[in-house]
Structures are given as structure tokens and as C-alpha cells.
Amino acid sequence: MRIFVTKNYQELSYKAADIVEDYLKNSSAVLGLATGSTPMGLYRELISRYENNGLSFQNVQTINLDEYIGLDRNHLQSYHTFMRENFFSHIDIPSHQTHIPNGLAEPLDVECSRYEKLINEIGPPDVQVLGIGENGHIGFNEPGSKFSSETHVIQLASSTRKANARFFDSVDQVPTHAITMGIKSILKSRQILLLASGTKKAAAIKRLLDGGIDEKFPASALLQHSDVVLIADREAWSEVSSSSETIFNVEYL
Ligand code: PGA
Numbered sequence: 437m438r439i440f441v442t443k444n445y446q447e448l449s450y451k452a453a454d455i456v457e458d459y460l461k462n463s464s465a466v467l468g469l470a471t472g473s474t475p476m477g478l479y480r481e482l483i484s485r486y487e488n489n490g491l492s493f494q495n496v497q498t499i500n501l502d503e504y505i506g507l508d509r510n511h512l513q514s515y516h517t518f519m520r521e522n523f524f525s526h527i528d529i530p531s532h533q534t535h536i537p538n539g540l541a542e543p544l545d546v547e548c549s550r551y552e553k554l555i556n557e558i559g560p561p562d563v564q565v566l567g568i569g570e571n572g573h574i575g576f577n578e579p580g581s582k583f584s585s586e587t588h589v590i591q592l593a594s595s596t597r598k599a600n601a602r603f604f605d606s607v608d609q610v611p612t613h614a615i616t617m618g619i620k621s622i623l624k625s626r627q628i629l630l631l632a633s634g635t636k637k638a639a640a641i642k643r644l645l646d647g648g649i650d651e652k653f654p655a656s657a658l659l660q661h662s663d664v665v666l667i668a669d670r671e672a673w674s675e676v677s678s679s680s681e682t683i684f685n686v687e688y689l
Contacts, residue, residue, distance in 0.1 A: 437664045439686045441673045445633045447689060448669045449477030452565070452631055455665060456482060459562045463495040468564030468622075469523075470501050470575075471515045474631045475565050479523040486527045493529040497558050500536040501566075501575040502616040505589065507539055513603050514539070537587065537615040544589050548615060552587040555621055564625035568632050568640050571595050572653040576616035583657045585618030619657045627663045630655070632672035641668055642675040645684060 442448040456478065459465040469475070485491040500515060509516035516536050524534055535554055541547035555561075566574050571593060577585065578593045591613055592600075601607035622628070632641050640655065644666075649656045658664050 437659070437666055437684055439666045439668070439684050440689055441686060442667060442669050442689045445477055445669050448631060448633055448667050449481050451667050451689060452478040452629060453481035453485065455629055456563060456565070457485060457491060460491060460493070460496065462562070463492070464497075465563075466497045466499065466559050466561045468501065468559070468561030468566075468625050469498050469519065470565045470567050471518045472567045474567040474633055476522055478565065478631070483523065483526040493527045496529055496533065498524075498529065498534045499555055499559055499561055499617075500534075501564075501622070502614050503537040503539040504611040505539045505544065505613040505615060506611050509536075509538070509540070539611075539615055544615065548587040548589065551615070551617070552621060555587070555617065555624065560624035560626065562625075563627045563629050564622060566622070566628055566630045566658075568630060568637060568644070568655050569596060570599065570636055570640055572640050572643060572655045574619070574630075574655050574658070575622060576614040577619050577622075577654040579652050579654060581619060581651065581654050583619045583623075583651060583660075586621050587615065587617050590614055590616050619654060623657060623661050627665065628658060628661055630658065630664060630666045632666070632668045634669070635671045635674065637668075637672040638675040641666075641672050642677070642680075645680040646677050 440451055503515045507514040537551050538547055571579055576590050597607055597610040600610050604610050643653055644655050649659050
């Protein structure tokens, strides 16, 4: 794992954009994308480079990690809406080249198989952008998820529903289930770009680097991948032990 520690969230977003932009030099790049607060600065920066520096997404394909079950794609809090409003509608990517699981599909197991097939056919992503949950989830793979899992339906942990309630009127409105790429699906990506910002993520980053590989902490599966780049800002990095700092290849920006 290569690690960059940045002064703040803005610098984290620039560094992540530099890495993604490198892949876009190959015009037919496949990007694995994530929702949530953490990648929003990355998306803002990529939009700015599209508007000001001629960065183009015309031949890019994107594959998103997950979607809530039961929300229409036009629901304000669906991940379809998130991606459209925060990224896709601001760049030149044709919408048929953007892929997100369909949380209203029936039956859902057929949708899961379709999505995994799509990952194998279009992907795997050259780079997969990932956030990390406070409980160590990646995508919606909650603690206890099998590392051998491909795209599947998952029941959200109550801590995840509470954390995401900030986007809904109340926690009761947060869907109980989601479709998510499995851990095995995520590990198919050629490179993984894990982003962590803020003190709320400090314990998870410490656990990731100090705690060893364990299905109780899904992000620890990333330790089995040969090309992971972690970008953490100082706050998210603040609890990592000095012994981990020496084991891993850490660069302070
Ligand atoms: P966040 O979510 O970026 O909104 O913190 C990350 C996650 O829960 O995976």
C-alpha cells in the first residue's frame, strides 16, 4: 500500500484528481466510482479540470459501487441522483457509459448477476475510488461480509443507516437494504484509491493499518490487493501508530 497524507481535505481531493487524471490519458479508461461525502471534492476538481483544462470523459466508462434498494433512480437520495448531480451532468460523459446497480430491479438476484457480468465485461476498473465507513465498510460491505462475495444484496448496519440519516428527513427513511459490489468484485480493480478525511475516520484508518486482516473489518481485505493507494488527510491519519508509519510507505504532502 502506498500512502499519502495531506494537510487537508482540499489537498486530498487534488491528489486524488491527479491520480484519476493520469488514467484519463488513456481515453477509454474504466473508472470505479463511489458516493458519499469523501469523493465530492475529487468530483469537483475533475469537473473543474474538464471546464478549464480540456479533460474529457467522452470515451470513459464508469462503474459505481452500490445503490439503495427501493429508491427510484430519480429519488433525491438515490445514488443515481447523487452521481448525476455531483458529477455526470457536469462533464461530457454519455449517460449510457455510466453504470450503477438498479435498486428497483426484480428479481434482485438477477440484477446482481447482471452487474457482476458487466464488471467483468466492461471492467474491471483501472482504478476504483473508495471511501471507508466508520465501521470499516467498503461499498456497502458491512462487517462480517465474506471476502469472497461478488455483487449482492446486503442489509445495512444500523450504524450505517444512522450515519446516512443526515441525507434523509429521518433515520426511518434510510433504506434498510442495498445492492453492493462484493469485496471480491472490488478487489478485481487494477488499482484501488482509498480516500479518508476527518477525525471521524481516524479510528477506521488506525484499525486498517494496525489491525490485520479480518472479515469483521471489511476494509482490511484491501491489504490483500497489490496496488492500493491510500490518501488520508491529517485528521484521518491522526491515530495511526508510529510502528505502522514505519511499516508502510508513507509520503507527507
Ligand atoms: P462518507 O461515506 O464518504 O460519506 O464518509 C463513506 C462510506 O460510508 O463508505
